[in-house]
Amino acid sequence: MSVKKRVASLLLALGMLATTAPAFAADTAEAAGELAVQKGAAISKNVAAEDYSYIKLGASVKGQSVVAGNTINFALVEYDNGRGGQRYVCTLYKGNKALDTFVEAFEAEEGLYTSVLPLDTDGMSTGTYAIEFYTQYYANNKWNTVSSTKSRENFTIVKKAVGLNGISLVDGNGQKVTGVTIEKQENASAFYDVQFNPQNTTVNREVTVISANNNIVEAEDLAGTVGIYPVNYGKTTVTVEVSGKKTAINVFVPNPNSSNVIDLFSDVNTGDWFLDYVQYAYDKGIMKGVGNYRFAPNEPLTRAQIAQILYAQAGSPAVSGEMKFTDVAQGSWYYNAVLWASQNGIVTGYANGMFRPNTNITREQLARMLYAHAGTPAVSGDLNNFADGAKVSNWAKDAVIWAKEKGIIKGKTVNGKLCIDPQGNATRAEAATMMKNYLG
Incomplete structure (x- = not known):
């Protein structure tokens, strides 16, 4: 089975219905029968789970006001079960009055189809209209409507045009999306609505969708709902344009068979200053991702995470004994790491008997842990070259001096001055850097 892009023309005019014969394009990007679209995305039902079909109108119809004489594009998704005797019904309403109805039989071949149909508003008076879809199957000598496929959208014909300030892509919750990760597997896809600013703009809403690399992902417009389908591993960009206004979404298709962090994490790219450090930490098995194919290089590191990093570097040895910290629960993912670090004098905790595992670690705390891990060697020198x-802090001074002399900490530029930023949170990228400088 394959997904087919059904391209049909539908001209609806007040009191008269004219249609052109549908033209069927080549197969598009994804397999059909078991399509399960991302939860919360614009098209959210498993269409194959429906006995007959599911209709989804594109974003360009929803609540749209259009200047009389323009064209509205709308989309539908339909699943043909291959048994025959199926059709969809499209009806144009003004208020509650049905004006015209268009009926088209499904293809005989089983599969998922997407259709984009233009509505020509030439000759239509101003006012509120609606387009209604549903599917039917033939049984017991009659056509039976599948109520779960019913979909109805309103739009308004106006006289005065409203300009377009900009566009963005949004998920099913209306949240703006600038990046997406899609695993390369059968049926993988993502769908996002084009959001117009202002939403009642009356410009031509024809959407142009361009994938920067069709060898990585293919993309298409479903009347204002952008479909993205992975083809191969890699990173690319899909650009969307409406009436000269553009937006883009970064698309990452991870390669689980690669050991290159660029292929594994959406937020690690060629040219990043931390690339080599993250690669080192990953290769050594001391730092992994945070889930959803992210390394989160700029997110703060927690005290539990650094304990786990040092524990992993030591080979994750077996541990036993009593945990002295009251806030480290047995069975937590960091329990063994914190117990090991405590028993080896790498962490000491707080005066109230707590370790605070989920507290972000500061740069001087990280230096102190590494210094303790190294056995607190004697130090000499100062920090006078840092603004x-x-x-x-006094308790961290020897550790920071040691880290500076060993090249583990090199400082950062703040307002044109070289600084340590001792109380600033250490990021995961900075931790990877310090670990490579320390161990490598």
């Missing part, structure tokens, strides 16, 4: 060297 904020005097802000380092």
Whole structure:
């Protein structure tokens, strides 16, 4: 079975219905029968689970006001079960009055179809209209309507045009989306609505969708709902344009068979200053991702995470004994790491007997843990070359000096000055950097 893009023309005019014969395009990107679209995305039903079909109108119809004489594009998704005797019905309403009806039989071949049909509003008076779809199957000598496939959308014909300020892509919850990760597997896809600003704009809403690399992903417009389908592994961009206004979405198709962090994480790219450090940490098995194919290089590191990193670097040895921290529960993913780090003097916790595993670790705390891991060797030197060297806590001063002398900490530029930023949160990229400088 395959997904087919059904391209049909439908001209509806007040009191008169004219249609042209549908033209069928080549197969598009994804397999059909078991299509399960991402939960919460614009097209959210498993169409194959419906006995007959599911109709989804494109974003370009929803609540649209259109200047009389323009064209509205709308889309539908239909699943043909291959048994024959199926059709869809499209009706144009003004208020509650049905004006015209268009009926088209399904293809005989089983599969999923997407259709884009233009509505020509030439000759239609101003006012509120609606387009209604549903599917029917033939049984017991009659056509039976599948109520679950009913879909109805309103639109308004106006006289005065409203300009377009910009567009964006949004998910099923109306949240703006600038990036998506899609696993390369059968039936994989993502759908996002084009959101117009203002939403009642009356410009031509014809959407142009361009994938920067069709060898990685293919993309199409379903009347304002953008469909994205993975073809191969990699990273690329899909650009969407409406009436000269553009937006883009970064698309990542991870390669689970690769050991290259660029192929594994959506947020690690060629040219990133931390690329080599993240690759080192990953290769050594001391840092992995945070889920959903993200390394989260700019997110803060927690105290539990650094304990786990050092524990993994030590080979994750077996541990036993009593946990002295009251807030580290047995069975937690970091329990063994914290117990090991505590028993080896790498972490000491707080005066109230707590470890605070989920508290973000500061740069000076991280230096102190690495210093303890190294056995607290004797140090010499100072922090005079750092503009904020005097802000380092007394308990961390030797550790930070040691880290500086070993090249583990090299500082950062803040307002044109070299700083340590001792109380600033250490990010995961900075932790990977310090681990490579320390161990490598």
